[in-house]
Amino acid sequence: EAGVTQFPSHSVIEKGQTVTLRCDPISGHDNLYWYRRVMGKEIKFLLHFVKESKQDESGMPNNRFLAERTGGTYSTLKVQPAELEDSGVYFCASSPLSSGGARNEQFFGPGTRLTVL
Amino acid sequence: AQTVTQSQPEMSVQEAETVTLSCTYDTSENNYYLFWYKQPPSRQMILVIRQEAYKQQNATENRFSVNFQKAAKSFSLKISDSQLGDTAMYFCAFMNPPNFGNEKLTFGTGTRLTIIP
Numbered sequence: 033e034a035g036v037t038q039f040p041s042h043s044v045i046e047k048g049q050t051v052t053l054r055c056d057p058i059s060g061h062d063n064l065y066w067y068r069r070v071m072g073k074e075i076k077f078l079l080h081f082v083k084e085s086k087q088d089e090s091g092m093p094n095n096r097f098l099a100e101r102t103g104g105t106y107s108t109l110k111v112q113p114a115e116l117e118d119s120g121v122y123f124c125a126s127s128p129l130s131s132g133g134a135r136n137e138q139f140f141g142p143g144t145r146l147t148v149l
Numbered sequence: 150a151q152t153v154t155q156s157q158p159e160m161s162v163q164e165a166e167t168v169t170l171s172c173t174y175d176t177s178e179n180n181y182y183l184f185w186y187k188q189p190p191s192r193q194m195i196l197v198i199r200q201e202a203y204k205q206q207n208a209t210e211n212r213f214s215v216n217f218q219k220a221a222k223s224f225s226l227k228i229s230d231s232q233l234g235d236t237a238m239y240f241c242a243f244m245n246p247p248n249f250g251n252e253k254l255t256f257g258t259g260t261r262l263t264i265i266p
Contacts, residue, residue: 075254
């Protein structure tokens with residue numbers, strides 16, 4: 033079974049440009065999460081999809097970030113326009129819908145390292 | 150809001166020795182989940198062990214065990230007979246139960262563990 037995949041693995045862009053990150057969850061996983069780790073700090077939650085719906089987007093830093101999950105499969109996270117403080121590693125994770133508290137492990141992708149110059 | 154604190158940014162230990170990574174958290178909830186995730190160099194983050202707060206028995210997975218002290222809000226990870234493959238970044242994480250409607254993980258800043266041959 034393929035794991036969570038993310039593309040690209042690295043991206044270097046200049047301030048003001050646009051970047052789109054993609055995440056392909058494990059097949060059949062309805063939950064999809066985006067997280068971000070800024071250098072040396074904790075991994076922070078950005079948002080959570082259940083299928084194609086945004087369940088929780090409380091962690092999105094501002095309106096320069098737009099996440100979509102059309103059809104409830106893969107997801108994209110677009111940053112427009114990018115700022116210096118957006119640099120970091122963006123992780124995607126997926127999990128099946130939980131039942132009675134079970135199966136709550138989140139499976140992580142390798143991350144996309146974004147550098148904004 | 151929940152917070153997770155890992156007070157050891159870096160640790161190193163000789164191969165075959167035992168090492169304990171510390172983690173404390175803050176929450177007003179009574180039921181929740183705690184996790185240790187491991188991210189080896191240039192590889193994906195994987196789940197090491199999980200603990201459900203309503204279970205008094207400490208979780209164990211082969212050489213990995215936890216010391217869960219609910220009253221003290223402490224959740225340390227013990228690695229016995231450490232191996233070179235244990236070299237990784239270790240993250241402690243907290244989650245409210247799924248039926249709480251908020252399945253995001255709250256992470257600590259991580260502990261970089263190096264196993265010395």
